[in-house]
Amino acid sequence: LEELGLPLGPLAGFEERQKRTEIAGETSPDDAARPTAEALAHVFGLIALLPGARDELRARRSTLGELGRAVGRCIYLIDALEDLEKDFLRGDFNPCLERQDFTDALAISPARVETTATLLVEELARVRARVAELPWKRHRVLVENVLGARLSQHAASAAEQARGWAREDDGSAIRRSDSVSARTRIGRSLRAVRRRRRSRRLSCPFCRGHRRR
Numbered sequence: 001l002e003e004l005g006l007p008l009g010p011l012a013g014f015e016e017r018q019k020r021t022e023i024a025g026e027t028s029p030d031d032a033a034r035p036t037a038e039a040l041a042h043v044f045g046l047i048a049l050l051p052g053a054r055d056e057l058r059a060r061r062s063t064l065g066e067l068g069r070a071v072g073r074c075i076y077l078i079d080a081l082e083d084l085e086k087d088f089l090r091g092d093f094n095p096c097l098e099r100q101d102f103t104d105a106l107a108i109s110p111a112r113v114e115t116t117a118t119l120l121v122e123e124l125a126r127v128r129a130r131v132a133e134l135p136w137k138r139h140r141v142l143v144e145n146v147l148g149a150r151l152s153q154h155a156a157s158a159a160e161q162a163r164g165w166a167r168e169d170d171g172s173a174i175r176r177s178d179s180v181s182a183r184t185r186i187g188r189s190l191r192a193v194r195r196r197r198r199s200r201r202l203s204c205p206f207c208r209g210h211r212r213r
Contacts, residue, residue: 011039018035022095025098026099027095029077029112031095033080033095033119037068037069037073040071041068041069041072044067056135066126066130067131073123078154081096081158081159082158084162096108096109096113096162113159114163117163120155124151124152128147128148131148
């Protein structure tokens with residue numbers, strides 16, 4: 001894009017902005033997703049400026065930006081749900097973790113998991129709406145499949161997975177600990193839960209062949 005002379009200035013320092021936004025136990029899922037959403041909004045908007053872009057597409061630059069913003073939020077929120085267990089065990093930032101009352105410990109927050117899942121549903125609806133508005137001359141079916149059906153399936157799978165971990169936590173049973181042995185016990189417990197779920201899925205004739213990423 002830079003070789004084509006397209007303006008990439010707004011992307012400078014993106015990683016640092018994202019890092020500054022992510023304050024453990026404080027930053028909400030909505031706020032945490034904002035830097036990624038804005039970066040993708042700019043990138044998608046540049047599609048209208050590519051050499052050979054039709055006037056009809058150039059006129060829809062703002063719609064492309066809105067699509068990119070929604071896609072960026074979806075990507076960030078899906079990653080947050082998918083990485084919840086790993087981030088919790090490693091003590092890394094995740095907007096679905098919150099600090100417990102009267103302690104400095106982080107725990108999986110069922111409320112934040114539900115907030116993230118709800119935000120995903122809203123953003124997926126925006127993605128579908130923006131895709132429908134754009135004047136695709138080719139590949140409409142492909143774009144609708146990738147940004148519609150597949151992204152929605154990915155989001156639903158991630159939400160189901162995170163809800164399972166939140167139920168196991170139940171707000172008190174699982175805590176982030178400075179003890180390596182405690183983290184090890186928690187990890188074994190969560191892996192055992194995951195194995196049981198996988199076993200149940202494989203035993204269901206409607207679920208066979210479905211694999212999570």
